[in-house]
Amino acid sequence: MRGKWGGGAALAAVAAQVGPAVTWLPAARRALAPGLAGRGPRGGVALTFDDGPHPEATPAILDVLDRLGWTATFFVLGEQVRRYADVATEVVRRGHEVALHGDAHRYLIARTPRAARDDLHRAFDTVAALTGQPPLWWRPPYGVLSGPALVAARGLGVRPVLWSAWGRDWRSAATGESVVADLERGEVDGGMLLLHDSDLTSDPGAWRSTVAALPLLAERLGAGGLAVRTVGEHVRR
Ligand SMILES: [Zn+2]
Known part of the structure; x- marks a missing residue:
């Protein structure tokens, strides 16, 4: 049922007119489509990881999530899933959402419409076949949408979501403390937190700051009475 974002055609038209880079701006995102920032009910957050699976980072993060009793959503790359299919299946086996x-x-806008469409279809087919879990959500690289990719996403039944807070955990200078502090500069309560379980596009080994951040984040969220959810639990479709 596509009703919840039945404005998809309108969204695609708006995005095409104002230019995709506008989705970088939180205020513009809110104005364009409130659901795009991935906000859900207060009292919880959606925890998300991009760029995996990664042979070292993903297992390390899965272990911390197990200890914390959290389930999260992993926005994976098709080419990484083909390379590390065993890691991708482990993500699903442990109860997380892909x-x-x-x-x-x-960048989708640097590609032809056909290449953008093909990219999304190939990723969808890879994830569905190798993890057994057909994906429901899509976050484009760099958070930059394109009209043709939005149309392809609607055809596949995947809904675009971005984020409301990020930990800037792609930097070699990041620490567990800095990641939590950066997240808290965004919208946390009812929001969507963006972290990375890979250094594919990050400084080498930067994911160690993500691993260090999770127990600290647990303290802060616990103090605020905020539950951790997957995207599917957090956002109504
Ligand atoms: Zn990414």
């Missing part, structure tokens, strides 16, 4: 980031990590 979603689409794309097939290759490239």
